[in-house]
Amino acid sequence: MMPPLEVLCLTLDGDAGAAAAQLVAHDWAVTHAHTVPAAQRMLAHGNFHVGLMIAGATLGVPAASVESLVHASDATEWVALCEAQALESPEFRDLVLDCFFDQQVLPVDWNGLAVMLAHAQQRALLRQRRRSETRSHDALGMVGQGTVIARLRAEIRKVASTDAPVLIGGESGSGKELAARAIHQCSQRAAGPFVVVNCGAIAPSLIHSELFGHERGAFTGASSDRRGLIEAANGGTLFLDEIGDLPLDLQTNLLRFLQEKTIIRVGAVRNLKVDVRVVAASHVDLAEAVAVGRFREDLFYRLNVLSIDVQPLRRRMEDVPVLAEHFFQRCAATSRTRARGFSRQSMEAMQAHSWPGNVRELYNRVQRAVVMTDRRLIAPADLGLSMADNAIGVALNTARITAERDIICLTLNRVGRNITHAARELGVSRMTLYRLMDKHSITSDEPSRQPAPSWNAAPAPLRIAPSRVAGYGPST
Structure with a gap:
């Protein structure tokens, strides 16, 4: 069940009473503020997922004060209502693009605004959930959720x-x-x-x-x-x-x-x-x-x-996204940045990087990206990483899969498709071999009933189904 939508309505210009009446009619709890300092005080004492700023043909206050308000309320997504004329100002446009979830031109389309605010609330809740998950992984002041960091925490508690x-x-x-x-x-x-x-x-x-x-x-x-x-x-x-x-x-x-x-x-x-x-x-x-x-x-x-x-970062790559998000939150809290997170390409590039400088290198790259980026989502270039690193990682993974598939095929052919003998040579159980064959779409006719091969006779050919591995047939 969705929590009630609490809206902080900052009215810098316009009829606050009419706006409030419409918001209340849509079952929203409305708190009014007529100045930026008043809105700051209310944010400090309340839990608002959505903020609505109503302006006129001009902002009426310094853009820097509104920007500070938005950056100080990380748990709140802001929507702007303004006259069309306001968007002619480059300063106002930059403010909306850098700081606001969305904007609408007056007169208000209340149905459209209702959808917009609902989306803003959903985004604020997702952001809140991500922050809480990050905090839960910050046990002993050590960010991470993988097995390596969990083992380190256990060792620390023992020696302590x-x-x-x-x-x-x-x-x-x-x-x-x-x-x-x-x-x-x-x-x-x-x-x-x-x-x-x-x-x-x-x-x-x-x-x-x-x-x-x-x-x-x-x-x-x-x-x-x-x-x-x-x-x-x-x-x-x-x-x-x-x-x-x-x-x-x-x-x-x-x-x-x-x-x-x-x-x-x-x-x-x-x-x-x-x-x-x-x-x-x-x-x-x-x-x-x-x-x-x-x-x-x-x-x-x-x-x-x-x-x-303490293991190097390359041996606990599963913690890279959590660490990156933790460092982003820390750096964004002390920097005036328009960035709101990482792009998917950035996460892939970070996962593919070898991190010779370990956690310190990751922090330094995130800190630089937060300060230098002009984007809402940090790109690989902002981190000083390239997609070529990611391509190498993908190619290496594909090579591993290909090598695994090839050795299974060669072993099965050599032992005449006898699963028991093949599993023994590969050093795995029969069930594991069946699972690997299914993974690589390798089939044979009743392989478990085939006798061991005669070393004087050529083994029967192995039939291989089209593979799902890239470059080995159509994907399914």
Whole structure:
């Protein structure tokens, strides 16, 4: 059952009473606003799926204020009513094209308007449903709905229940810091600080002081005592990002901290007790770094108590549409853009792209597209992607299907169409082979009753029905 249609009627010019009477006659709940600020206040306190702006021969207010109103009400679809003369203004035309679901010229065709508003409501409800689904996939702050991200969430919840060190592996841009934050938020330390240290971004001459702090007078410029980042994380979690870049001498000090849970500030003579859980991450293989002498073996084993691998985006392509929509909503909320989503071609191009820069690359491409596009639907070119990428993906998929079909045909011919023998050679069950034959429209005459072939006799020819694979006969 459709929810009642609530309309916010912003009357900038015209007879508000007559419009309200007609709207009420169509069983719509009408809320009136006569200024843009009033409409903004009502949107902040109400749930309107449809907004109706009534203007005259001119807008009467700055177009930028109306644009801000529309962009601030993402859950509302807007329809414009105006005099035909208003559409002669380029500014007004741009406003309607960029911000409104549809428009109608006065005098009002009430039957046509009723259909238009009903369509606007349907679109608003669809948009609301998409946002709620996106939020439901944002568990632990990690967007995705595939099996890979679900397994990662399960691993995070397990390691979060202890205080043991965690080592996170994964390519650059894959979301290692996000996983570390999720571990902290699920742990008993969630109320404590989460301190991030990028071990590769701090100057080697400063990193000791940055991590452990210093006492007044410890070196030139040390005019007062200063807590280090480890001490700042007391009671919470210390995230050591790219720990493979940590100098060897600092690795020794870090090992002592992990073993004794104490630190010594630069220039100090006494130990400080700290209660910190360490989560480390690296895009390089630390086991290999140990083998070549670039990372201490004892520190590696001290950190690698619990390990998690964050998979690259190319291994969880099913999450690309959800991630793209999540990033679009985030970027659109802070940008004045006319874009309302992605075109079908954009989604196909994103699904075909290999994403060498992982999730970070996807976010950067969406952010650029939101800012730079002049379209209502983001195109592949706005993302810096081409349809050629998609064509390669389609061709590869077709090649896989073709190869699968060919090997089944060759195997069946070689064993004289004996399903049992063919299934054994292919390493699948008889039922799976029957399913694959049906998938590729491969037929034979009672293949299960055929005897095993004599190696001195040529096998009977296999009859193949027209395939549904592109390039192999008519489609069905």
